[in-house]
Amino acid sequence: MASHAGATGSSSNEDDDILPPPPGTPKRKKGKRKAKYRKEWEKDFKWIDSVREDEFKANCNVCRRQFSVSHGGLTDVRQHASGEAHKKNETQRRSQGALTQFLIRPATPEANMVTAAEVAHVYHTVKHNLSYNSSDCQFKLTAQTLPDSSIAKKMSCGRTKAEALVTDVLAPKAVEDVLTKLKGDGKPLQFSLQTDASNKGNRKMFPLAVQFFTPEEGIEKKLIDFVENPDESSQGIVDSIQCSLDKTGLALDNVSAFSADNANVNYGVHNSVFTKLKQSNSEILRGNCHAHIVHNTVKHALNELSVDVENIVLKVYGHFSISAKRRETLKEFCAFCDVDFQEILRHVTTRWLSLNPAINRLLENWTALKAYFISLGEECPRHLRALLRLPEDAAGVEEEEADLAEVYLLFCSNVLTLFEEVVKKLERDATTSADLYAIMDSFLQRLIKRRDDKFYGYLTRRKLQLLSPHDANRVRQEFTAFLDTAIGYVRKWFNFSDDNWHFHVQPLCLTSGKISYDDMEKIIEKLHLVDRLNLSMDELYDECVTANGVLGHLKGRQDWPSKGTAEKWVEVLRGRAADLPNILAVVSFVLSIPSSTGYVERVFSFMKNKWTDVRNKCSVALIKSELIVTLNYEKSCSQFYTEAVVDTQLLAAARDQKKYKWKK
Known part of the structure; x- marks a missing residue:
């Protein structure tokens, strides 16, 4: 048997020990490695961007089509740029640029009302699972039935424009509103991550949601991403989560708990999503689904x-x-x-x-x-x-x-x-x-x-x-x-012993009508929150005295016993958050941890309602945007219009031609 040169220390070529192929055997070509899309190409070629589903392709915003870069890489990009079709399309785009600027709707009060009506109508379409074609038909019918209305005559929103408003205006704004709350004024909030997996045909979909607590709104659960990921391994899920966090600018250090169903891939002892996340954040807690335990x-x-x-x-x-x-x-x-x-x-x-x-x-x-x-x-x-x-x-x-x-x-x-x-x-x-x-x-x-x-x-x-x-x-x-x-x-x-951290956080339910300093100290020590939240234990004592004074007045109200834990803390902290910063930090941390995975499971129910067999050609990006708009906005359609008509930033984004990707 021939021995490898590296193993014997010999300087002879390894190929010398291999028998020559039989006469007449065709010479095998050496395989060539495929070239992947590179982000730095966009500096010299402003008209290309990446294709999320395929790293070996590039998207041309001028020609509105994708082309492969796997063979020559940058050479393929240059070859596409020198093509007659690309040059012709680029010439047409330049000639249409001046006309587009001339026809753009000015930001007059009437124009704002028209844009707000269009955006609110798209919001209504998404919220109630209507088709974009029916929405366009309704615009035309409204213009005919209300000929005296200057607003109705100027409204227009076909399928293409409606999809662009959803994917590039409403959904980004919904996510940005969540990120603004999480990042706070220099002091980011603690939040939990929730995810689950479900099939859409032969595609595996993963939503990523966050839960956090604010003294104004109480507990909030929001969807920040919805991705397709065929890799169901623990490392594949962790990579997907990290990619979503990097894209939104959120830090894993601020994650209080990881919540998912009780599958081994999520909470196995040695090689699971939870153990891999703990390598980056050692204090992250386990927020597994307890409803799953009852079912099992x-x-x-x-x-x-x-x-x-x-x-x-x-x-x-x-x-x-x-x-x-x-x-x-x-x-x-x-x-x-x-x-x-x-x-x-x-x-x-x-x-x-x-x-x-x-x-x-x-x-x-x-x-x-x-x-x-x-x-x-x-x-x-x-x-x-x-x-x-x-x-x-x-x-x-x-x-x-x-x-x-x-x-x-x-x-x-x-x-x-x-x-x-x-x-x-x-x-x-x-x-x-x-x-x-x-x-x-x-x-x-x-x-x-x-x-x-x-x-x-x-x-x-x-x-x-x-x-x-x-x-x-x-x-x-x-x-x-x-x-x-x-x-x-x-x-x-389920751990019913005193070692379970759930046992120690029970005083936060306020069932006794008060919160003692000793109880808060046990919670903080059990969850290691002093350094993590930069707490002042001496100031916390005075805050507990103040909070108990507030509770003394609130518990006498008739509706107090019927309120939930989060609602009670909203009443205590309303208008007093600045005076109770340490209590707010502890309460926000504990209440950011979910008790079940019910929220992300409901995401899939909404997905099935939107991604029906009739709409089987919808892209993942469109379904993701519709889910974010549906789940993150809790306003009625009329309330949304009332706020949109005075939101100059939203109206400007809705009028901007950049929402059409091929016009960037």
């Missing part, structure tokens, strides 16, 4: 039941969803059994709140459903007959009898209500990280109480009395095992 608790606990309740829901829905005739037959059975027909609901295994409503709907139709499947006889699907434990004939269907499947459904209906309540609490916008420990502890105690009292639901207890003693004892043991498994799983994945 149900999935694990259901494995203790011998009757597959989830499969029953899926199979029954599948039986009726594919046939209108079966649905009509079930309606006839409901009328015969004197039961009000209710549509069978679909359960999606990845949806956290779809199982319990689907079970309740089966129970509402249970008598008719059971009679229907028994009447099918041998035509009844075998798996459904086994799952529902059906008798061989219809005799005694309407009589009071022991029905094992119904007993399990009743138990699940009762106990899943508890899980459903907890998930809804965790996903509420008003829920903060300070409320989290109390919610999870209350959830655990309620599970333990049900297990110790052997309470499985009133209707479940009545049905258990109809079973044989042997079957009833076995069913009770399974119900107890369900609760034991749920309790064990919650304890495993």
Whole structure:
């Protein structure tokens, strides 16, 4: 075997030891490395920019097309510039420049009203998921129906202009408003990063959102980026996050927590997104989704039941969803059994709140459903007959009898209500990280109480009395095992000890109507906030005295107990933020940490509404801009117009020809 020269220390060429190819073998060409687009080319060629989706291409703003630079790099750019088509287009652009300047709309009061009306109409189109073509049609119709209106006659906004206003005016302004708040007046706010992943066909999309607290608005959740990233590895996600932060000018040092679902790629021990982010910011906290923990608790606990309740829901829905005739037959059975027909609901295994409503709907139709499947006889699907434990004939269907499947459904209906309540609490916008420990502890105690009292639901207890003693004892043991498994799983994945930082931040909920210096000191020491937030512990004592004086007046108000944690702190800090800088810094840090990933999951719901099959040609940049406008602006369309008509900077950007990329 030939040895490598580097290994033996010999100076002979490595190719001397390789056998020559057989006669007649064609000579293999050496592969050439592709050239990538370089940003410095834009200094000499003002008309090109990069193509985000392809680093081997450049975009010509004069010709309005892309061309490859992979073969010759800068030579390809020069070759494109010397082409006849490019020269002709550049000549036309110069000749049209003077005309464009002549026709540009002056910034008169009437022109401002026209521009504001156009921008507000585009905002209305995006907010309500309307098409740009229908918007253009409405402009033309308005001009015809209101011929006396000078504003309506001058308004025009076709599809191209509407898209340009969204991508280059409204969305950048929405992001800039968020960045202005985060960067503050020389003292940036602490914020958390939230992300998730979802598919759009064969494309993997990642939103990047931030959560922060201000004394004026309370908790704010905003979308700052929405990117396509096929690399789902931890390093790929970290690179995408860092790229978005660099683009917006935000620093990772100001990130309080990283929030994502509980997948290993996000929170694995050794090689995850969280561990890689901690290498850059060692104090970043884990803001994983606790609603996900509750959902997984149900999935694990259901494995203790011998009757597959989830499969029953899926199979029954599948039986009726594919046939209108079966649905009509079930309606006839409901009328015969004197039961009000209710549509069978679909359960999606990845949806956290779809199982319990689907079970309740089966129970509402249970008598008719059971009679229907028994009447099918041998035509009844075998798996459904086994799952529902059906008798061989219809005799005694309407009589009071022991029905094992119904007993399990009743138990699940009762106990899943508890899980459903907890998930809804965790996903509420008003829920903060300070409320989290109390919610999870209350959830655990309620599970333990049900297990110790052997309470499985009133209707479940009545049905258990109809079973044989042997079957009833076995069913009770399974119900107890369900609760034991749920309790064990919650304890495993949520830290209920005093070491959990969620335990120490509970005083910030202000349930006692006061905040003590000792409580604030424990929070600060647990989260290592003294140096991180540049706190003055001596001044903090005086601030606590002042805050307690304010709380003494506020807690006497009738609406005080109904307010959430963030709303209470807004009332305390309103007009007093300058007098309570250290308290504000601590509260802003803690309340910037989310309790679940509900916000970024809602981003995908909005994405599906906007990126429909009808709009399948929309670019990622357009969908991103529409999502940012929809989620970051909470104003009504009329409110937006009222503010836009006096926003000279927004109106100037809307009139600027630079919003059309090919006119730069």
